[in-house]
Amino acid sequence: MPQLTRRLAMATAVAACFAAPLAQAQSYPSKPIRVVVPFAPGSATDQIGRAFMAKVSETLGQTVVVENKPGVNGMLGAADVAKAAPDGYTFLLGTNSTNAALKFLMKQLPYDQDTAFAPVAYVGSVPLMVAVNNDVPAKTLKELIDLAKAKPGQVSVAYASTSQQVSSAVLASMTGVQFNNIPYKSGPTAMTDLIGGQVMVFTADFGVTVPQHKGGKIRGLAVTSTKRAAAVPDLPTVNEALGLKDYELTAYFAVFAPAGTPAEAINKMNAAVNAAANSKDIQDKFAPNGFAIDPGTPAQLAERNKMETVKWEKAIREAKIEPQ
Template sequence: MQAGKLALTLALAAAATAAHAQSYPTKPIRLIIPFAPGGTTDIVGRGAADQMSRILGQPVVVENRAGGGGSIGADAIAKAAPDGYTIGISTVSTMAVNPACNPKLSYDPIKDFKPITNLANVANVIAVNPNFPAKNYKEFLAVLKANPGKYSYASSGTCGFGHMLGEQFKVSTKTFMVHIPYRGAGPALNDVLAGQVPIMVDNLPSSMPYIKAGKLRPLVVAWNKRLDSLPDVPTFGEMGLKEPNDPAWYGLVAPAGTPDDVIKKLNEAAVKALQDKDFQQRLRTAGAEPSGNTPAQHAAEIKKEFDKMKNLVKVQNIKLEQ
């Protein structure tokens, strides 16, 4: 008798879940962007929200929750009710770099989220002040090898994405540059442009205006092929450097425990959103390339990057500034 009651309870629960997924969404969805308005993350997130609102028939309302290098917003996503009505933007910083640098972080990037899709990828770049004594990547590498510790590179901050790419580059090339952390890419770029620091390691979108203006010289990019906008600049992959060649990405995740049928519906809406020509143009103008893969593929991207960053933190003995 008890077994029969249990079976009936499970059947009713399954039916309720299925009904929820079929009717979902019936109210607005909150999209947490774990960074301040205006940056690439915000551009990607707001564009996705606009298109997904139209596709799903309910408003997708953006909430910027900045702070802690994205960890405050990521924690809010992880702690939200797993009902499909709170989702958020995933980034390399929030899902890989921060957890690798700070084991005491309040969330686990693998256990506490359910990936939906990768929305867009962004190239990364190593660029130098035009006065730097190297005109291309091969000359740059030769200068660094001949002068270990003489040159420094700027990044958006300790355990920021630029810092980690710079350290990965050092490991991969067996070179040594001194890291100079800043409070954001803007201040770092200002000092590189002024010649205070010779080298910049950055996401391409924030450096691109200065590259186009001739104020920065790009030497190598992280991308799967040469960029149409920088046809003379090789990729790390071309130079035999596999580890630094991964792009940055901006995805969608939900709290762990969100029903699979809801994840499927969100994935379909996001992929369809990325087919919109205007949204594609907005992304490309910001230096991002539309993606739109499966939940399993984005989960694999997160795990790969997290494992890579954990190893890098250990090898380079990277410690987060407190």
């Protein structure tokens, strides 16, 4: 009997050894997940990130902590995630800034943008609105461009992200005007100054601009997509307003992980983000702001991000924006 007992004990121990990794795998996530939003509270990225991650938390049955780390067009937050342990418990809510355009805007990044991240899930995209302070005499985008031509370097334009900076720079380049570009640390602060008249123009994501435009606090002049937006159907596209053909810039959002993150964590987060994207309350919340939700696989995000990187490089080079 003692010998039989020992054999049973050994068999149990061996079985436990094989079962432990499986149990660990099945238990992911077993602790809170951190998602870094590389822009300020109240920004479009923050609004989208918090809404989506609340749903992700419900799906995964685990706390998801959203942490804002704004600065340098999203670079600080992206750098934080790039150096984080690839254990499936840190993710980045990336954008066209952090994952496509930054390497063309900065002389040096603290991470390799092309290899530092693993694609997880595409979230969606949103157009921008060219908006002015209500006291600016221009009532149309053409009138604004005419004003900028008459007063070179005197029309002040705010920006707090890559999409905001590049959209204004491309507009200036295509129309031959010179703006007075003023950088801000956050979109909400730039919007406050636009409303207050400290700056004249702000081209920003719908999440920031549409409520203020509809509330009469600013005047929208045009949208940066190739088609009019259902959220503000009265506003023409930049192409319509100026008789152009090739102007188009939209902001996109996606989830990334540090390179080397386990496939299981990536796949579970992908499924949870896609479930959030397909939920009616998320769609109802963001549809009025022109947010186009487009769920997909990590591989589809990887391919999309390659195409976006090429697109943003072209826009930045044609706008002649010098790396800083």
